[in-house]
Amino acid sequence: MAISRLLIANRGEIAVRIIRAARDLGIYTIQAHSEADADMLAVRLADEAVCIGPAAAKTSYLDVARIVDAARQTGADAVHPGYGFLSESPRFARALQEAGITYVGPSADTIERMGDKVAARQAAQAAGTPVVPGSKGRIDTLDDAVATAAQVGYPVMIKAAAGGGGRGIRIAANEDELRKLAPQAQSEAQAAFGDGGLYLERALRDPRHIEVQILGDGTRAVHCFERECSIQRRRQKVWEEAGATCLDEATRQSLCASAVAMAEAVGYKGAGTLEFLYEEASNQFFFIEMNTRIQVEHPVTEMVTGIDLVQEMIRIAGGEPLRFRQEQITVTGHAIEVRINAEDPHLQFMPFPGTVGALRLPEGDGIRMDHFLYEGYQIPPFYDSLIGKLIAHGADRAQAISRLRAALQTLSIDGLKTTIPLHLALADDPQVQAGAVHTQWLEPWLDAGNLTPAATGGAS
Amino acid sequence: MADIQSPLPGTFYHRPSPEDAPYKATGDAVAIGDVIGLVEVMKTFIEVKSEIAGTFAGYAADNDGPVTAGQVLATLDD
CATH class of the missing domain: 3.30.470.20 (ATP-grasp fold, B domain)
Incomplete structure (x- = not known):
């Protein structure tokens, strides 16, 4: 069903942008805003404005219940999330759906699936889209590392399987370097995380x-x-x-x-x-x-x-x-x-x-x-x-x-x-x-x- | 009595993170350069450092509350 009353659940320049686009389509615009944003340009431009809470985003632009309530109270039949805030929240999309209000974006299930890095990587591979080549699982031996590196291609990035935050990452340009660096990475990972397992990924040059x-x-x-x-x-x-x-x-x-x-x-x-x-x-x-x-x-x-x-x-x-x-x-x-x-x-x-x-x-x-x-x-x-x-x-x-x-x-x-x-x-x-x-x-x-x-x- | 003012408008925090204790409690000694709180401005956290030495008398602005530039955040006793 065509949208006739659109609530904008965002602020700043993107709220202005959405109001202009909606107005060109003949849609009535309702701008949601925090107490700190009562005088923002989007509030002045919209046909109607509704306050959704205090300045802190967690009590206004990030508060699913308050925004769904505001949409109901103002008779909005759709909500545009803009970017940031709740624009990639499956919970928000689902709450609107349950309230019978159209979400301007994909389904909650799609947001959830594509928002999960591993699931998105799998979806890409299933569709034949290349992802950064890496080892399938953890690598425990030097021979494993050499065989995997030959598959993913040099240079390779060596990471601790149990690590995170970039700690102990090494880059090997060829097999000789890998044979030298992998054992170092293993003992360092063992010392730091109690687990000497490694993960290999192709290192991209100046991506x-x-x-x-x-x-x-x-x-x-x-x-x-x-x-x-x-x-x-x-x-x-x-x-x-x-x-x-x-x-x-x-x-x-x-x-x-x-x-x-x-x-x-x-x-x-x-x-x-x-x-x-x-x-x-x-x-x-x-x-x-x-x-x-x-x-x-x-x-x-x-x-x-x-x-x-x-x-x-x-x-x-x-x-x-x-x-x-x-x-x-x-x-x-x-x-x-x-x-x-x-x-x-x-x-x-x-x-x-x-x-x-x-x-x-x-x-x-x-x-x-x-x-x-x-x-x-x-x-x-x-x-x-x-x-x-x-x-x-x-x-x-x-x-x-x-x-x-x-x-x-x-x-x-x-x-x-x-x-x-x-x-x-x-x-x-x-x-x-x-x-x-x-x-x-x-x-x-x-x-x-x-x-x-x-x-x-x-x-x- | 001396005041520590906010260098910028934003949101004031008494603690480095919600799980931590406040930077200072009443009666604590404060040296020049000691951090007494954080002001979050446009998603950036700025440490508020004391420019004077003294004894911490208490926070004058709420934790997790909005503050304006120049607002008194805390007071020190000489």
Whole structure:
């Protein structure tokens, strides 16, 4: 049944984004908010707002019972979870289902299955999608280790089967090294955990993070091509692109087809993302996990495909079949998104909640900014530091970067420290311009002092 | 009496984790640089360190409660 009253169970920029998408579909919007978020932009934009509890997320945005109650009280027939908070909670999806309210996303069972790393890895293998090769179980002898390494391929990572947290990990480039390192790892594991069992996994060299956007209606699935999000700090994406220019066309097709196969194999319904690591040296990709929700970086895909992913997921939840055949989805140009966080990049990215002063937003060809700012808005300290996303689309990657740089130079948010200087420095970096990055690239770059107030003219 | 103020707005915690004891109890000696609590701001935990020495007189802000920048978190007796 088509959705007519949508409750948005999220905050910040994604709540604004969902309200705009729903409104374009003629849907009445109800914004859920904590006591600390009563004056946020999404509350001002929505047709109706409902308070769901105190500032702390655990008593508001993470409280399943309060949100289901709020949906009932306001007569919502559907709930959009956004990203983060309860967006990957099978319990939340199930509670809504039991209350007769539509969840904008896949079924609770699918969320549960794909949220479990082991089950997701098995689902990938069953659908013929490669995963990072590793030993099937624990390894106890050197001969076992050598035989397994020959199968998974060098270099191999040697881990303690009983360990965790990266302790005692060694990398062997060839059999000689493995014969030397495996016994060391065994005795260390024995000493540390009382168990000398080992686990071997192929060590990926300078892996890139590449992900595929998919849409499914429960029967059929399509992909909206790939994104590359290799520029990360502390496993948080900082800068995201559509598409991944490091891929050749055959690899891109095979990556995207494998994501569709997996989505169809699990009867996926809604928008989802399959994340992969890609090793350029061997031209191989490996599935790592699936996110069963809209992602922060979805706008880059929207810019290159022209598809409104948030609208599509609402339509699918309302019972419509997929509106696209695969051949109708094409890519035009290249898009880049940078995350604007309220953090001081010159002070170890210390969070900087504050009051938004004069606000100057960039405009122009190919420029989009998703945000929840207005002048005089006091950014609450209780939630994450993302305050907006600047997206630049160009005919090719070089033009996207040059439009991004110009937009970053225009963008100013008085009253706050933000990550704008970081993105300006990245846009000017020769390696970024050449696309020569991987998931372990940004942190050494920062440690090497590439971002200094002088290097960016002290701009903030 | 001296006050220890919050350096940032956020959520104040008396303990390093819910299972642990509070950093300080009434009557404890406080040295310069001693951690007396945590402020969680935008998912980052910042240690609140005393800039003065004295005897801990008590917390002035609730555990797990919202605080503003400059709010008094704890007091010390000279």
